[in-house]
Amino acid sequence: MQVRRLMLWGMALAFGLVALHQVAFELLERQRERIDAVQLAVGKVSRDAAGLLVLTQDYLLHGHGRARRQWHAVYAEVSRTLRAIDGRAMGLDDDIVGLLGVSEGLQPLFAALESAAREGAADADGVDARRQMLSDHLVAETRRISEGAFDLAGRLIDLRNQQQRRLRIATLAANALLTALLAGLVAVVMRRVLRPMRQLQDTARRIEGGELQARSAYAAPDEFGSLSQSFDAMTQALQDRQAALEATRRDLRTVLDAVPSVIGYWDRNLNNRVANRAHHTWFGADPDTLPGRNMRDLLGPTLFEANRPYIEAALRGEPQTFERSISRPDGLGLRHTLAHYLPDRQGDEVQGFYVIVHDLTELNEGRLQLAAALGENEALLAAIQQYSLFSEMDPDGRFITVNDNVCRLSGFSREELLGKTYAVHRPQLASGDFDSEIWPALRAGRAWQGEIGGVAKDGSVYWTYAVMVPVRAADGSIRKYVSIRTDITAQKRLAQEAQRINERFELAAGAAGIGVWDYDVVARTLVWDDQMYALYGRHRSGGLEPYTLWSESVHSEDRATSEQALQVAIDGHADFEPQFRIVRPDGEERQIKAMARVVRDAAGRPLRMIGVNFDVTDRLRTEAALQANESLLRSVGRMALVGGWRVDLRGGRLHWSEQTRAIHEVPADFEPTLETAITFYAPESRPVITDAVSRSIASGQGWDLELRLITHTGRSIWVRAMGEVEFDAQGKPAQLVGAFQDITERRRMDDLLRPRLPRPRPPARPRVPSWPI
Numbered sequence: 134m135q136v137r138r139l140m141l142w143g144m145a146l147a148f149g150l151v152a153l154h155q156v157a158f159e160l161l162e163r164q165r166e167r168i169d170a171v172q173l174a175v176g177k178v179s180r181d182a183a184g185l186l187v188l189t190q191d192y193l194l195h196g197h198g199r200a201r202r203q204w205h206a207v208y209a210e211v212s213r214t215l216r217a218i219d220g221r222a223m224g225l226d227d228d229i230v231g232l233l234g235v236s237e238g239l240q241p242l243f244a245a246l247e248s249a250a251r252e253g254a255a256d257a258d259g260v261d262a263r264r265q266m267l268s269d270h271l272v273a274e275t276r277r278i279s280e281g282a283f284d285l286a287g288r289l290i291d292l293r294n295q296q297q298r299r300l301r302i303a304t305l306a307a308n309a310l311l312t313a314l315l316a317g318l319v320a321v322v323m324r325r326v327l328r329p330m331r332q333l334q335d336t337a338r339r340i341e342g343g344e345l346q347a348r349s350a351y352a353a354p355d356e357f358g359s360l361s362q363s364f365d366a367m368t369q370a371l372q373d374r375q376a377a378l379e380a381t382r383r384d385l386r387t388v389l390d391a392v393p394s395v396i397g398y399w400d401r402n403l404n405n406r407v408a409n410r411a412h413h414t415w416f417g418a419d420p421d422t423l424p425g426r427n428m429r430d431l432l433g434p435t436l437f438e439a440n441r442p443y444i445e446a447a448l449r450g451e452p453q454t455f456e457r458s459i460s461r462p463d464g465l466g467l468r469h470t471l472a473h474y475l476p477d478r479q480g481d482e483v484q485g486f487y488v489i490v491h492d493l494t495e496l497n498e499g500r501l502q503l504a505a506a507l508g509e510n511e512a513l514l515a516a517i518q519q520y521s522l523f524s525e526m527d528p529d530g531r532f533i534t535v536n537d538n539v540c541r542l543s544g545f546s547r548e549e550l551l552g553k554t555y556a557v558h559r560p561q562l563a564s565g566d567f568d569s570e571i572w573p574a575l576r577a578g579r580a581w582q583g584e585i586g587g588v589a590k591d592g593s594v595y596w597t598y599a600v601m602v603p604v605r606a607a608d609g610s611i612r613k614y615v616s617i618r619t620d621i622t623a624q625k626r627l628a629q630e631a632q633r634i635n636e637r638f639e640l641a642a643g644a645a646g647i648g649v650w651d652y653d654v655v656a657r658t659l660v661w662d663d664q665m666y667a668l669y670g671r672h673r674s675g676g677l678e679p680y681t682l683w684s685e686s687v688h689s690e691d692r693a694t695s696e697q698a699l700q701v702a703i704d705g706h707a708d709f710e711p712q713f714r715i716v717r718p719d720g721e722e723r724q725i726k727a728m729a730r731v732v733r734d735a736a737g738r739p740l741r742m743i744g745v746n747f748d749v750t751d752r753l754r755t756e757a758a759l760q761a762n763e764s765l766l767r768s769v770g771r772m773a774l775v776g777g778w779r780v781d782l783r784g785g786r787l788h789w790s791e792q793t794r795a796i797h798e799v800p801a802d803f804e805p806t807l808e809t810a811i812t813f814y815a816p817e818s819r820p821v822i823t824d825a826v827s828r829s830i831a832s833g834q835g836w837d838l839e840l841r842l843i844t845h846t847g848r849s850i851w852v853r854a855m856g857e858v859e860f861d862a863q864g865k866p867a868q869l870v871g872a873f874q875d876i877t878e879r880r881r882m883d884d885l886l887r888p889r890l891p892r893p894r895p896p897a898r899p900r901v902p903s904w905p906i
Contacts, residue, residue, distance in 0.1 A: 147311060157303045157307075165293060169293070171218055171219070176282070177214055178218075182276075183279050185204060185275045186272060186276060186279070189268065193246075193264070208236070211278070212237070225285060225288070228284075229285070232282065235277055239274055239278075242267055242271040246264060249267055329361060333360070333364060336348065340371070348365045386409075393414075394411060396409045396411070396487075396489055397412065397423075398486075400484060400485040401485050402427075403429065404426065405424050405428070406424055408420040416462060417462035418431055428444070436459060443455055443474055444486075447476050448486065449483070450476045451476070454473050455472055456471050456472070456493070457470050467494075468492055469492070470491060471493050473487075473489040521538065521617050522538045522542060522617070522618040522620060523535075523536040523615075523616070524550075525615055526554075526616070528612070528613065528614075529554075530554045531552050531554055532550050532555075542597075543558060543587065543590060560585050562586070571585075575601055575603050576611075582599060582600040583599065584598055585598075585599045595620065596620075596621050596622045598619045599616055600617045600882075601616045601617075602616075646747065646748070647746070647747040648661065648747065649745050650743075651741060651743050653741050654740060658680065659680060659683060660678070661673075661678060670719060671686075684696060686715045686716065688713065688715060688716055688722065691714050694713070698711040699742075703742070709731075712725065713725055724748070725747070725749065726747055726749045727745070727746050729744025730742070775873065776789065776791070776796050776872065776873045777871070777872050778856075780868055780869040780870075782830075782868055783868075785807060787806055787807055798845045800845070818840035818841050821840060825856075826856070829856065829869070835857030836854070836855065837854075838853070839852070839853050839854075839876060839880075840852055840854055850875060851877045851879075852875055855873075856869055
């Protein structure tokens, strides 16, 4: 029998017993209510009958009319109550009818008694006897009603007790039946529900533990038997699927192990889940022990940190492809690889990523050989791109490539230059113009070199030394024009910038405020002037200030040394001239220079200190900037082979910069003079430079010459000599300033690019620059 049907029958019987018990209870309750109602009525009849006895005696003794009227009223109530009692359901109908018959005889007897009382005067003896007889009979009948009602009340009490006993018995029987039914249902549940469920649970736990051959073996013909059969069928299907998966896994493992590339899967905690045999070849790791191992342990800290950006990107769901060179496990060289990190998405969450790494060593070696063949050209191009102004124009003269240096110098963006002609720079040449001098040469397939100026987007003028070369296609036509230029205004602008920085520094130093303070050594109090408060960013309190106002303003890292210097000065061991940092209330740090002297009494005891503070923050920053600029100038001069010089015309003193001395290849202790400087020029160049200097002093115009020079070591080089005159306030020549540039390499390149036919060339090519030196 099915469990469900047993449960339904059990529940139906339980509900039936409960309903039967409720119906019996309701019936007995109604019977009890009827008994109680009859019992109340009978009790009332008994009490009213006793009242009739009292009223009858009262009437016989006193003959009052009031007693007669009350008797009739009580009698009427007794008669009405007896007629209202329904005793058929309790078997009391005959008794009630008998009492009602007795009560109906009372009224004639009382009427006869009244009549006898009225006739008492005519025949006293006869009437008294009759009255006595009537009163005795009336009292006896009345007592009969009272006693009958009392007996009836006793029977009702017994009947009610019987009903209560029946109710208790019925309740006990129903409860016993219900308890037995529930016990039976519990037994059925224990035997037909819980036991198979426990068997299914035990089987499920065994399967969960990996024992897929486990079966519940519950074959009862009920729902749990069907469930057990379905569960065993599902387990069998799972076992079959597991076997198929295992076979597929073995096949996949065989395929993966045969692949020379590294293939694996790593979860989001970077623990391995799958690894093929190539891991042993690549990393010396056994793939059978690799699952559960962390990627950092496999790759090592160096390679892991190098791959970390790609790992983090893959865990964000971004596929990654990159190349990497890794060391072989035997230490014999490098393996060049191409790696793919493929995220494993499940919904919106990345659970891990697949790793596929291919060995590109052979391909990379071939690529490296090709790269080596192009290495020199690429290095040269990279150097040109980095240090020069590089641009390309199409055959129509429109820019197709400009590097950042061109954009930076001209102020135009790459978008503003591409597609435009060279006219966008508003070119300026020492003689001629771009269209008449440069463009015809380029169109004719000839290279052009020389100085060319331009106007930046902001209107400023810059000058460059340019080499422009046409590039031909395979058919001999001009494919493009390449321009390589060197900015030759940098040193001038740097000099101007250094001058402006110096002027700003002098102005700042002249306008720097100095604060005065007075320190009472004994009382440890301070007096500051307004400038001191301004320096420290404090507000005047209106009186003496505590020593801590200063000490707590000093930077925590400088406080100990500053207070030690103060104490050393107070002790008379040294002057107080420290430099320290302060921290203003707004958090700003400033550098302060302090100087003070100690005032002592006749015994030499310190009384007070008077000193000054001044803010040297801007000065220190300016000094740092100047040092940086000087370093930059030296670096730029060294890289561009450009040096500077200056001649004091009044004192005849000559100064060479470090790079100028390097160009002349003089020893460190060499002191140049005007005479020795001229002797470095080649004999044919000395009259040229002497004449240029003389004319410059006379006319105020500068010079720009290319001359041959013999260095201190006897080496012959070519230099570009530039100079101009500076005048004093009265308009008189005060000094000569200029620059030297070693152009030997450029001249060598010119000779290489110059056509083979001999062309006479003047020994010097003076030019008047249009910019200040």
